[in-house]
Amino acid sequence: MSSDLAAHADPHAPRSAPPTVALVGAEFGWGSSGKLSAVLSALRDRPVPPLRFVGLASGLGRPLLAEHAVDAWHDLPADPGRLAPAVREIVRSQGVRAAVVVLDGAVATALLAAGVPTVFVDSLPFLWSEGDRAALPLDATVYCAQKSVELPPECLALLADARALRWVEAVIARPRTPEPASDGPGRSARGPYRRALISLGGLRAPRLGDPGHYPRLVVPAALEALVAHGVDEVHIAGNLPADLAGRLVDASVAPPRTTTGPLGHGAFLDRLADSDVLLTSPGLTTLLEAGGLRVPTVCLPPQNLSQIFNGRYHSQALGAPVRVRWPKEVLVEDDALTLRAEGEDAALAHIYESIGRAAVGDDHRGVRHALRDGVLEALRRSAAVDDWGALTTAIGTGGAAQVADALLDVLGPPDRPA
Numbered sequence: 001m002s003s004d005l006a007a008h009a010d011p012h013a014p015r016s017a018p019p020t021v022a023l024v025g026a027e028f029g030w031g032s033s034g035k036l037s038a039v040l041s042a043l044r045d046r047p048v049p050p051l052r053f054v055g056l057a058s059g060l061g062r063p064l065l066a067e068h069a070v071d072a073w074h075d076l077p078a079d080p081g082r083l084a085p086a087v088r089e090i091v092r093s094q095g096v097r098a099a100v101v102v103l104d105g106a107v108a109t110a111l112l113a114a115g116v117p118t119v120f121v122d123s124l125p126f127l128w129s130e131g132d133r134a135a136l137p138l139d140a141t142v143y144c145a146q147k148s149v150e151l152p153p154e155c156l157a158l159l160a161d162a163r164a165l166r167w168v169e170a171v172i173a174r175p176r177t178p179e180p181a182s183d184g185p186g187r188s189a190r191g192p193y194r195r196a197l198i199s200l201g202g203l204r205a206p207r208l209g210d211p212g213h214y215p216r217l218v219v220p221a222a223l224e225a226l227v228a229h230g231v232d233e234v235h236i237a238g239n240l241p242a243d244l245a246g247r248l249v250d251a252s253v254a255p256p257r258t259t260t261g262p263l264g265h266g267a268f269l270d271r272l273a274d275s276d277v278l279l280t281s282p283g284l285t286t287l288l289e290a291g292g293l294r295v296p297t298v299c300l301p302p303q304n305l306s307q308i309f310n311g312r313y314h315s316q317a318l319g320a321p322v323r324v325r326w327p328k329e330v331l332v333e334d335d336a337l338t339l340r341a342e343g344e345d346a347a348l349a350h351i352y353e354s355i356g357r358a359a360v361g362d363d364h365r366g367v368r369h370a371l372r373d374g375v376l377e378a379l380r381r382s383a384a385v386d387d388w389g390a391l392t393t394a395i396g397t398g399g400a401a402q403v404a405d406a407l408l409d410v411l412g413p414p415d416r417p418a
Contacts, residue, residue, distance in 0.1 A: 017052070017095070018049070018050040018051055018052045019049075019051055019052065019097040019098065019411055020051075020052045020053070020054060020071075020094055020095050020096050020097055021051050021052070021053050021054075021096070021097065021098050021099065021100065021407065021411075022053075022054055022055070022056050022090070022091075022094075022096045022098070022099035022100075022101075022111065022116065023036050023040075023053055023054070023055045023056070023070065023099070023100055024055070024056045024057055024099065024100070024101040024102065024104050024107045024108070024111075025057075025101075025102045025103070025104065026102060026103035026104040031102075031123065031201065031283045031284060031285035031286070032102040032103050032104070032123075033102075033265070034172070034173070034265050034285045034286075034289070035102045035121060035123060035171040035172075035285060035400070035403075036100065036102055037067075037068060037173060037265045037266075038171055038172055038173040038174075038399075038400035039100060039121075039171065039400050039403045039404050039407070040053070040068045041068075041173055041174070041400065042400040042401045042403070042404040043404045043407070044068075046404070048408060048414075049414040051411075052071055053068070053069065053070045053071055054070065054071050054072050054073070054074065054090070054094050054096065055070050055072070055073040055074065056073075056074050056076055056087070056090060056107060057074075057075065057076045057104065057107060067264060067265070067266055072094070074090050074094075076107065080106065083106060083107070083110050084110045084113060084114075087107065087110035087111055087113075087114055088110075088113075088114045091111070091114045091115070091116055096111075096114075096116050097116070097117075097411060098116060098117045098118070098119070098407060098410050098411050099111045099116050099117070099118045099119065100118075100119045100121065100403065100407055101118055101119070101120050101121065101137075101140075102120075102121040102123065102171075103121065103122065103123060103124070105120075105135045105136050105137050106135070108120045108137040108140060109137045112137060112139060112140065112141070117141040117410035117411075118137070118140050118141050118142075118410075119140065119141060119142045119144060119403060119406045119407050119410060120137050120140035120142070120143050120144065121144045121146070121168075121171060121403055122136070122143065122144065122145045122146065122159075123146045123171060123284060123285065124146075124284065124306050124309075125145040125146065125148060125151065125155055125159055126148045126150060126151055126152060126155050126309055127155070127305060127306050127309065127340075127344060128154070128155050128158050128159070128344075129152075129154045129155070129158065129340055129341055129343070130154065130157075130158060130341075131340075131341060131342050131343030131344075131346075132158070132343050132344055133158060135343075135344075136158070138158075138159075138161050138162045138163060139163045140162070140163070140164065141164060141410050142164050142166055142406040142409065142410060143159075143162040143163070143164055143165045143166065144166050144167075144168045144171075144399075144402065144403050144406055145159055145162070145165060145166070145167055145168070146167075146168055146169070146170060146171060146284075146395070146399060147167050147168065147169055147170070147395045147396065147399075148313065148395065149313045149316065149317055149391065149394050149395065150313060150316075166402070166406060168398075168399040168402040168403060169395055169396030169397055169398040169399040169402060170288045170292075170392060170395045170396055170397050170398075170399045171285075171399035171400050171402075171403055172285060172288045172289050172292060172392075172397060172399065172400065173265065173266075173269060173289065173400065174292075174397075174400075192229075192230055192276075193226075193229060193230070193231050193276040193277040193296070193379070194230070194231060194232055194233060194276055195231070195233045195234070195274065195275050195276045195277075196226050196231045196233065196234040196235075196255070196275060196276065196277050196278070196279060197234070197235055197237065197271055197272055197275040197277075197278050197279070197280075198219070198222055198223075198234060198235070198236045198237065198238075198278075198279045198280070199237050199238050199268075199278065199279070199280040199281070199283075199286055200214070200215060200218075200219075200236070200237070200238030200239070200240050200280075200281050200300075201238050201239060201281060201283045201286065209352060209356060210356065210359075211240065211241065212240075212241065212244050212359075213352075213355050213356045213358075213359035213360075214281070214303050214355055214359075215240045215244060215245070215248060216244075216248065216359050216364075217301075217355070217358060217359050217364065217367055217368055217371060218281075218300050218301060218371060219236065219240075219245075219248045219249075219252065220248060220251065220252040220253075220368055220372075221368045221369075221371035221372040221374075221375055222279050222300065222371075222372075222375050223248075223249070223252045223253065223254040223255070223258070224252065224253045224254075224372045225372050225373075225375035225376040225379060226254075226255055226279070226375075226379075227253050227254065227255055228372075228376050229376060229379045229380075231255050231276075231277070232255050232256055232257060233255055233256075233257040233258075234254070234255045234257070234258050234259075235258075235259045235260070235261075235271060236249070236258070236259070236260040236261075237260075237261065237262060237263045237268060237271070238262065238281075239262060242260070242261070245260040245261075246260060269289060269293075272289065272290060272293055272295055273293050273295070275295060276295075276296065277295070277296045277297070277298065277379070277382070278290050278295050278296065278297045278298070279297075279298045279300055279375065280297060280298075280299065280300060281299075281300050281301075281302070281303050281307060282299040282300070282302060282307040282310040282311040282314060282323065283306075283307065283310065284306065284310045287299070287310060287314050287391060288391065288392050288395065288397075290388070291388060291389045291390070291391045291392030291393070292389065292392045292397055294387075294388045294389050295388060296382050296385065296388055297314070297322070297382075297388065298322050298323070298324065298375060298378045298379060298382060299311040299314055299315070299322065299323035299324060299378075300324055300375070301324050301325060301326045301331075301371065301374075302326075302333070302351070303351070303355070304348055304351055304352075305336060305337075305340060305344055305347040305348055305351060308333050308336060308337065311323040313391065314391050317390040317391035317394055318385050318387075318388070318390050318391065319385070319386075319390070320381055320382070320384050320385045321378070321381060322378045322381055322382050322385065323378065324371060324374040324375050324378055325374065326354075326355075326358075326371075327367060327370045327371075329358075329363075329367075330354055330355065330357075330358040330367060331351060331354040331355065331358075335350065336350050336351050
């Protein structure tokens, strides 16, 4: 452990107690909690001294971490002015010695201000520009930026100011089932798709407004396309409201065996491994996990700024256009990317407003029909993909272990009872 890291390890807990580590995931989708789950699994798989975990915020993703031993969860105030005092009190009362934070810059900054060595995991470094500087904890004890197939110059210029930057591979869980050979044929060679999985995340993001706008447009289109493609079984997972999922299925032309409901992280990976094809809003963690399992994957239209990049990178790595775009009357992606110079929030506002207008507009049925045709065309194009793991292979799969190493670095050598 470097002297710089050791200087931060001022323990609050008794020396004989297991060190307490705070876990934090951004309240955006389930990707952050999936990454925390992967890091906890990596720690569990190695011979390290016992650690005690407490969770901060991360209300949306807590079900995904149910299989891990998190001692307690602590809500945080929505008022930014009350955040720092609340974090200080949790650090004091729980004896927090270190923290792993995924994408929540505000909580990471509060933990650092409270004297907690903090490993910050940035899975979207390609997204940032100078307008995002204030939101990023560039002084994190270790700043783990996930590698990407492409890194814009403005992102590299910003991250150059990170005090302790480490580039890590994809922070994803190891498959529970044996991974197919990386040089083997894609699953499309095995025959027609029969079992499908639809995954939607990000529907409870801050400033989103109505979380039903996106699924009202996309779910019926995806179901109709799957029927037209010959799929007879599908499960709809993700964080969409349960009552909305049922209503959308009832009102749609759907495969004969259609089920809905959220899945824990492990259960999702099991279901994914057993599926012939995945249709997903292009969250990066999901795309990387599907690539690790070599599951054919179609990207549904983007919900937010990062998903525009993710869908493009996915098709670029695979060498095939297997992503669905919004009709230009709904959203022109380059318009959103232009707004990125003002910071992520400006681009998100434009994207959310565009999707919302389409969902309640007079031509919402026309939008659904266009999306259905787009999904069906992407399903057909998927037959040409040779290696569904290309994106994951390009980034690597060792990120969870690398973040675990960073955490153990900041904790330092195990305590010995006096």
